[in-house]
Amino acid sequence: MARKRKKDLNNIKGNIVIQRPLEEVMHDSIMPYAEYVIMERALPRVEDGLKPVQRRILYTMYELDLSPDKPYRKSARIVGDTLGKYHPHGDTSVYDAMVRMAQPFNMGEMLVDGHGNFGSIDGDSAAAMRYTEAKMTPLAMEMLRDIEKDTVPFGLNFDDTLKEPEVLPARFPNLLVNGASGIAVGLATNIPPHNLGEVIDGVIARMHDPDISLEELLKIIPGPDFPTGGILVGQEGIYDAYNSGRGKVIIRAKVDIEDIGNGKKALVISELPYQVNKANLLEKILKLSEERKGILSGISDIRDESDRKGIRAVIEIKKDADAEKILNYLYKYSDLQVTFGINMVAIADGKPRQLGLQSMIDYYIAHQKDIVTKRTIHDLEKAKSRAHILEGLIKAIEDIDKVIALIRSSKNPKEARGKLMSEFDLTEIQAQAILDMRLQKLTNLESIELEKEYNGLLKTIEKLSAILSSEKQLLAIIKKELGNIKKKYACPRRTQIIRDSSEAEIKIEDLIYVEDMVITLTHNQEIKRVSLKSFNRSSKDVETVDIRAGDYMEYLVDSSTDHRLLFFTDIGNCYSIDCINIPEGKWKDRGVKLSSLINGLDTNEHIISVLSIKEFSEDRYIQFYTSGGMVKRTILSEYEAKRTKIQACGLKKDDRIIGAQLTHGEADILLITKNGMSIRFSGQEVSSMGRTACGVRGIQLKDNDEVIWGNEVKDDGKVSMITDMAFGHKVKAEKFERQGRGGIGFKGISLNKNGRNGTEVISVFYDNQPYEIILQPVDGDSIRVSTEDIKDGDRGGRGHLLSPIANVISFAYRNYY
Known part of the structure; x- marks a missing residue:
């Protein structure tokens, strides 16, 4: 059947199949379409x-x-x-x-x-x-x-x-007054509306002084004027937009803080940013107040009291809440403050152009000059035509008896028209006008009126001719007519402009309701924040937290809602997030995946340290320890980045970070290796380096050994080392003698060759206060051990068994209470 159909098609006379590359067809099709959309639609x-x-x-x-x-x-x-x-x-x-x-x-x-x-x-x-x-x-x-x-x-x-x-x-300059928005193929425009009176004044000023600077023009047209009012913050974006045709401005709602009695206040919204949907805005604020229960827990009610008189949306604030901070928070996280991107693109000279304010006004002035010139030419031709007719009528009235006799003696209108033209030296138009003249025009009064009209037309012709011969008069006409439009239709400015853009910069301290929090992070990177009040009311037992099978609590960090959390990973990256942006929960609740809050977190990298920072000061440092025995110190301020992910530390081949801590750089540093070796040296031996540096050598490792722990220590602290056979060994920090950086160190714990007390050290803990360690065997339930139950010993001792049922453990960690 297919062959027969193909044969039939080939037999059809005039059937031609044109084969062309797809890219040619697309080009020839999309270009006309794009041009049509640009020029005829958008x-x-x-x-x-x-x-x-x-x-x-x-x-x-x-x-x-x-x-x-x-x-x-x-x-x-x-x-x-x-x-x-x-x-x-x-x-x-x-x-x-x-x-x-x-x-x-x-x-x-x-x-x-x-x-x-x-x-x-x-x-x-x-x-x-x-x-x-x-x-x-x-x-x-x-x-x-x-x-x-x-x-x-x-x-x-x-x-x-x-x-x-x-x-x-x-x-009137409609493009600036009403603005425009549209999306074409490869092009878009977004021109804000302006105040009619200001724009007309700007056009007149440009006509008066074609060389007027943009700065002077900005004094007349200070910025957009949106129909919904609002507050426009900062003039930098306005200047950029008017200069190049592209810029951004910040618009915020007009909100007043009113006392509503009983010590309570309310945020009253009376004007909205341009093109913001009021219902959606209030719905979003309600959703924010339900999701972010920190600062927005101070909102008690949201209602819309708008009517025909205008907008009035009320956000009622609880008695003890800070209305200013709630307002600043809503400015940042809701559409009470938005950014309007100005992109002034319009069709000019037959093609799309991006125009600044001066160019846009110049095009409008040129258009008006053309309009008034053509109108004047039209009026002048009409006046000349009428004057020409009146000249003939006046001639006829002056010798009306002869005209009447001539007409009566003619056989038809054509003959009469010819006689009039030859006898009175008239044109065909004048002669026809005389034939069309009504008898009432023959009265004396009508004769006077014709003379009066003719003299008036002569003055009009003179005036119109003068306009066409003088650009100054032409511009004066345009100015006068624009002034009349302004007088009839202009209204006061609706959008208030605040010149200082710093007033739109909302600092973190203006947003955050400061509350102490506890951040929990599991080994599988599930995170949440718990208010300190809720934490103190809970059991504080990590084993009561809802976590997935095989997971365990790895970090519990004291923080606050005005802090920023830094997450350091083993491959040298630093991720950061504001504490306030971490979902809040109860102590027993399961957290959310950290990767859902931070972009770019690789599944192959592991968090090795979590630090809570309030101020990125110049007198503190981040100190890194690597498995290859390197130590690096970098000033804290270098980690204050707007980006979520930055490089935290450079690494040599096959090296990885095993720890990072906040320090002033004055205490001694202690490193402990997998094989039980240790070294203590002065922190003064480590200089501050750049963020991407690899650091200096802290310990010289033997074959098949690596650093598993590093920390600053003081003599009053105690170091507990746990082996993979559940042997524990506690040594006072003062017993680790100080030596020079980069040596091979001394034994911290001795591991038997037969492996009876363990084949490697898997966890190290340091503190000067007692706490509980939880050990997790490969098989079986976890085992709790208090550091007070670990016997003190000398450096290099073999330790003792912490639990007779703990064979090889998979990890050891600390219970934080």
Whole structure:
């Protein structure tokens, strides 16, 4: 069947199969599509600030005569006419564009006057187009004013049956006033709205002084003015955006702290950042208050009291809570403060361009000069044409009897027109005007009116000609008309600008409700934080914690909600996270995977130290110990990084980090190896090095030996060494004699050749207070041993059996209570 079909296809006359590489087809297809999306859909024209769909909607409403003084018309009619005449796309896209132009929370100055449900700042969508009505606003009329005077070019519509404007006259700078946003193929635009009065003043200032600097212009147009108000923090981003066309600004909600009685306060939100959904914002704040029970536990109630008078969202604060810190926290973690990325891209000179403020104003001024020039030419031609006709009428009235006699003697209008032209030296237009003249024009009063009109036209012609011959007068006309628009429609600035951007920088101490915490981390890297109050009420027994089979508690670190935790791994990495960002739980609860909180944590690397840091001071150090016997010390401030992951320590081949501690660098250092060797030397012998350095040699190792423990020690402390056969040996730190760094050291514990007391040291503990060690055999239940039960001995002793049932143990660790 397949062969027959192929044969039939080949027999069809004119059937041609063109084979082309896919990359050529894609290129030839995507480029026209991309150009269409850029030019005809997503980006506005710099002259009128409108996308094609917006321009077509306004022109359709203009044709339907939906001026502000006329009744509303059904939105479905407007959308239908727009689709049928100019915009052959989906009705939803047209209606959505029209709705946006009618929403006061989206537009700096509305261009569509909507009647009915046109959506809300809570994200509610507009009612269906069959239910709503609309007409143009007065400012929309200013966008179309003078369009009938041949001021803008027209082109054919999609089916070549009608003509539509390629751009509107735009008698005010709509692109800056209302802004624009859109995504094209490889391009995007995001222009914020501005204050109408300020922008007009800026345009007039640029016309008055074409060389005005951006700094001077910023005094007139200090920044965007969003319809929802809010507070704009810092001018650095504004300057960048106005200079290059790209920048970022910070917008925060206007929030007042009010006393509501009984010693309680409330955060009252009256203005929102631009394009922030109020309902979603309050829902997110509620979710944050449930998830992050630290500082946000002070929120007792959230309610929306907004009405027709304006926005009023209330966040009620508990009596003892800090309202300022809660507000700062919400600024940082909710949409009460957002970043608005300015990207001023528009179609200029027939292609997309990224424009600064000065260039954008220059394009608008050039457009207005063109509009007013074409309007003046149109008015001048119309005035000259009328004056020409009046000249003929006046001639006729001066000898009206002869004119009447000449007309009466003619056989037809054509003959009469010819006689008038030859007898009175008239043009065809003048002669036809005389023939069309009504008898009432023959009265004396009408004759005077014609003379008056003619003299007025001569003055108009002189005035219009002067405008065309003088750019100064042309600019004066534009300035005057812009000034009139400002006088009629400008309103006070809505967005407050705080010039100092440091006011938007929320420091950690402004956010954190300081509370002491305990951080727990298991061997399999499950982490949680427990409030100190909850910890003190619990059993504090690590074996009561819910952990997975085969896992065990490895770290318990004292911390606080204003601390930052540093996690050091055996392969030389340092990961960091704020304590407040670790999920809180009870002592018995299972934690969450550390990898879910920290990006980039490799499953092959193991945490060897957890440090809680409040201040990254210059007088403290991180001290590292490696299995290869290296010791390295680096100033603590080098680990204060914004990145989650940094290199903590350089390592030689086959080396790994076995410990890291916070130090002032003054105490002695003690290293203990797997084979029981030890060395103690002065910490002064280790100099501070860079973060990526490998360090200096602390001990010289024999074959098949490695360092398993390193720490700073003082003479009053005790060192407990545990072997893999559950033998323990405790030695006072003072019995480890000090020697020079880099030696082979002395025996810390002696291991029998027959392995009776163990083949290697697997854990070492140091403290000057008694505590409990938990040993885990390979088979069987764990065994608890108090350090007080481990007999003191001399350095180099063999130790004693801690438990008769503990054969080879898999690990030993400390119970922290």
